[in-house]
Amino acid sequence: MFLTGFAALAVMPLLPVAARDLDGVGLYPLVAGAFVAASLLGGVLGGAWADRVGARLPLMVGVVLTVATLLISATSGSIWQLASGRFTDGIAAGLVAVSVNAAIGQSYPDHIRAKALALMSTCWIVPSLIGPPLAGLVAAWSSWRTVFFGLAVLTVIPAAAAVLLLRGRPMRADAVSAGPPPRPPLLVAGAVSVAAALTQFGVSEWDVAHLLCTGAGLAALVVLAPRLLPPGTWRAARGLPATALLRALTSGAYFTLEAFVPLMLTTARRVPEVVVGLAFTGAALAWAGASWLQGRLQERVPRHLMVRVGAGVMAVAVVLAGLCTLPSVPAAAAVASMVLAAVGMGWAAPSLTLLSLAHSPADRQGAASSAMQTSQNLGQTVVLAVASGLFSAVGAVADGRLPAFAGAFVLLLLPAVAAGALAARTRVVVGAAPGPDFVRGSRRGWSRSSPRP
Structure with missing residues (x-):
């Protein structure tokens, strides 16, 4: 989490510079918004995956994918490749964030979870202090591409740790659903990610074309987003x-x-x-x-x-x-x-x-x-x-x-x-059985379960 936060905070100040060098300043809102938009898809995919096989496999894939996306961004020859790298990085970030939370829930008792989440927040302190200025110095000394390559090398450390330490670990018996594996609405999640990116692009300027993009993106979010959330x-x-x-x-x-x-x-x-x-x-x-x-x-x-x-x-x-x-x-x-x-x-x-x-x-x-x-x-x-x-x-x-x-x-x-x-x-009602009123169903996403006792 420390190195992930370092990479995230170091990259953001460099995106405007990269967009300028790639002659794509006009598409900068799309580059900036692609990460958040894609993390919607990554979160849905990671959540269903963690329920089916436990949190370790999506966490491994997420950190390895992060390294690959940094390399894609570092070698960008156009603004569209940079946007693709940021979009893929958003998918990886969604996988990692959801997997970490699921792992804390599956692996720690309730009285330790708050401390574990506090530790996750603490891991962002040092990156927030040294990440942006250090990235700026490296970019001034060399280029923004050097920063992306360097972050890819640093991120190899948690990727290797995840693969080597988590591979083959036995899963907790209560970490995997006893019923049929849920099928997440990935097409809906993908459409919502595209709609979010369209909305981010649309608010970058105030004219008819951008206004239409914003309206279309928001309309799609209103129609499709509820399928990714619990009813109610x-x-x-x-x-x-x-x-x-x-x-x-x-x-x-x-x-x-x-x-x-x-x-x-x-x-x-x-x-x-x-x-x-x-x-x-x-x-x-x-x-x-x-x-x-x-x-x-x-x-x-x-x-x-x-x-x-x-x-x-x-x-x-x-x-x-x-x-x-x-x-x-x-x-x-x-x-x-x-x-x-x-x-x-x-x-x-x-x-x-x-x-x-x-x-x-x-x-x-x-x-x-x-x-x-x-x-x-x-x-x-x-x-x-x-x-x-x-x-x-x-x-x-x-x-x-x-x-x-x-x-x-x-x-x-x-x-x-x-x-x-x-x-x-x-x-949370004291004495109530653990478990929500809603569980993830099949293709229809969320479905209502039987009432809690």
């Missing part, structure tokens, strides 16, 4: 459906804030780039610290209350970011809003993951992890698209960019407040 997700049915919805709401609010605050600091408030970099570093440290704290408090604070507190902290962060659109408010407050939002996510995200595992039996924890990964990516895509559309619309009629940022931040209050209000629906 959109109405926040108690249990796993509400947990999946809250992952979408909190992720959409946080990552959209993370996208708009640096843009505001750079373009409207004219803050030096080093300050923006410190904001990302502070956010990473805050997320890891809050995640560690929720792991320590899990025996004393119910997890659904941690989600409510985390959502409330994120709402305060959004308000703080909105106040920074006033010229009289110091720009440093916007940096603090990113750090504060990361504290909220550090509380909410691991708690939601643990709740999803608690709502799932052992042979469906891969499907639950897949649903959470899918909802996270959908939340990022939809909230960012809507906020970007509002930003472009307000910016087209307003004087200056600050009113456009204000409109986007007001919009972000909705998912944050909704997550806090619905947190009680994720509560």
Whole structure:
């Protein structure tokens, strides 16, 4: 996880440079959005795979595929090859993320899972501190291709460890479904990934063609995405459906804030780039610290209350970011809003993951992890698209960019407040049999199981 985080954080600052060198700046939104879009497909594939044979095989494939995708990107001769590399890397990332969560659920008892997830968050601290600046130095000394090749060499280490240490390991008896192996809706997942990429491309500019792309992508997501989620997700049915919805709401609010605050600091408030970099570093440290704290408090604070507190902290962060659109408010407050939002996510995200595992039996924890990964990516895509559309619309009629940022931040209050209000629906009932009201079925994706006793 440490080297995976290092690769992810080091690559992002180099994508604009690579797009410029490949004469593909106009397609940069597609390159940037391909990763998130493809991770939808990787998450669905990894979840079903983990339920069928255990988490070790999809984890092995995911880390090996990561090495291959870095090599594809490093040898890019066109912007389309770079986009293909990022899309494939998204599939690999989806496999790894879902497999890690499923492995924690299948291998650790409940009282250790929170600490394991906190450790996963801690693994991102050092990469957040040294990954981007080190990659920038290497790119300045040589080229962005050298960074991709170097990351491929580094990622060989966890790939080799996964293959050598996990190969042939016996699986837990309760880690594999006793029934017929589920068949994930891969065609639907692929279509949703394409729709997400189309939406990301559409919000890059404000004209008729891009507006049509955005509308088509969002329409496809509305029609097809529910097939990848537990029934009742959109109405926040108690249990796993509400947990999946809250992952979408909190992720959409946080990552959209993370996208708009640096843009505001750079373009409207004219803050030096080093300050923006410190904001990302502070956010990473805050997320890891809050995640560690929720792991320590899990025996004393119910997890659904941690989600409510985390959502409330994120709402305060959004308000703080909105106040920074006033010229009289110091720009440093916007940096603090990113750090504060990361504290909220550090509380909410691991708690939601643990709740999803608690709502799932052992042979469906891969499907639950897949649903959470899918909802996270959908939340990022939809909230960012809507906020970007509002930003472009307000910016087209307003004087200056600050009113456009204000409109986007007001919009972000909705998912944050909704997550806090619905947190009680994720509560695990004491004494109830472990297992959700919904399991993954055959071609139709999710189907309703018999009621819990």
